[in-house]
Amino acid sequence: MTRIAIVEGDGIGHEVIPVAHQALELLHPEYDYFPVDVGYGRWEQTGCPCADADIAALKTADAVLFGAVTTPPMRDYQSVVLRIRKALDLYANLRPVKSDGFDILIVRENTEGMYSGIEEIGPDRATTLRVVSRTGTERIVRAAIRCAGQRRGKLTIGHKANVLKSDVFFRDICIAEAQNAGVEYNDKYIDALGLDILQHPGAYDVVVTTNIFGDIISDVSSYLVGGLGLVPSANIGDRYALFEPVHGSAPDIAGKNIANPIAALRSAAMLLAHIGDQEGAERIESAIGTVISSGILTRDIGGSAGTWEFGEAVLKALGNCPVGR
Ligand SMILES: NC(=O)C1=CN([C@@H]2O[C@H](COP(=O)(O)OP(=O)(O)OC[C@H]3O[C@@H](n4cnc5c(N)ncnc54)[C@H](O)[C@@H]3O)[C@@H](O)[C@H]2O)C=CC1
Ligand SMILES: CC(C)CC(=O)C(=O)O
Structure with missing residues (x-):
């Protein structure tokens, strides 16, 4: 039986993931859904944000639907x-940003770079090791390159090789692989790329970059489609897969029933496509489109619908199923 781990996490994860979970339940009542409670809230209650047993539980799932977790800037x-x-070795973070006239896939390295976790704070100096292997x-x-092959066949390499030797290394390997695969490619400094994506989004197909640059450039690119409430992502490894909105736990709006659940719903759609139900994925996307066209919009995109009102409308468009929460 297909097993789906549901991780609400923190903040608006508790609001947007139940909507996406219900969409999955509606399309696939036969799947086994099980909750895994991790995050800052869990740490506040128990002193442990994520136990080894939670990682083990996630590894038993065919796919994970994940909300967001608060990561406070604490030492x-x-x-x-x-x-x-890292534990699930989810090395490819795929972040699609698309609308009329453009369709960009940001492919972010997801296990090393500036988020290698090799760092220390001393009395007078702090260091973070940027590992690019x-x-x-x-x-x-x-x-x-595989993604580009299934799309428009164009790769852009985002880096800062003018300053960072680790990015000279990254860029050179990317170029060698692109030449080897015969894929059309170009490369750009990440700062200029950030602006150019906003100015000429139609010029981009697949953008590959390192961890922190992918994190930043995908948040910035979300501006093109109406903000963070709309952009989903897939975290893919060779064995495991986790699907989550690009946004975080949004403490400024948490608990107010105003978060946009579209990114979470689209993450659920990516999950279905990954486990082989492309039709289910398309049904979720189409239901979102139907609801938006009907004028039901959350506040971040100019409407006044609450998270649940929008979610109910999507579930209704999906199959007229009552919302149980
Ligand atoms: N994958 C994850 O678990 C992530 C966790 N975080 C964590 O989340 C916490 C908050 O981080 P922020 O920098 O504030 O980023 P954020 O993405 O949570 O929020 C940034 C802004 O976007 C808005 N926003 C985000 N999602 C929205 C939605 N679905 N609908 C409407 N508006 C939305 C928020 O209200 C806020 O004004 C931090 O602890 C951070 O470390 C941040 C990004 C990803
Ligand atoms: C805690 C952060 C590393 C999460 C984040 O900003 C992201 O990966 O999108």
């Missing part, structure tokens, strides 16, 4: 989402 707190990405780079650029 001794380790980000749960980074831990999970040959293995890590080859596998992410090969994943990006």
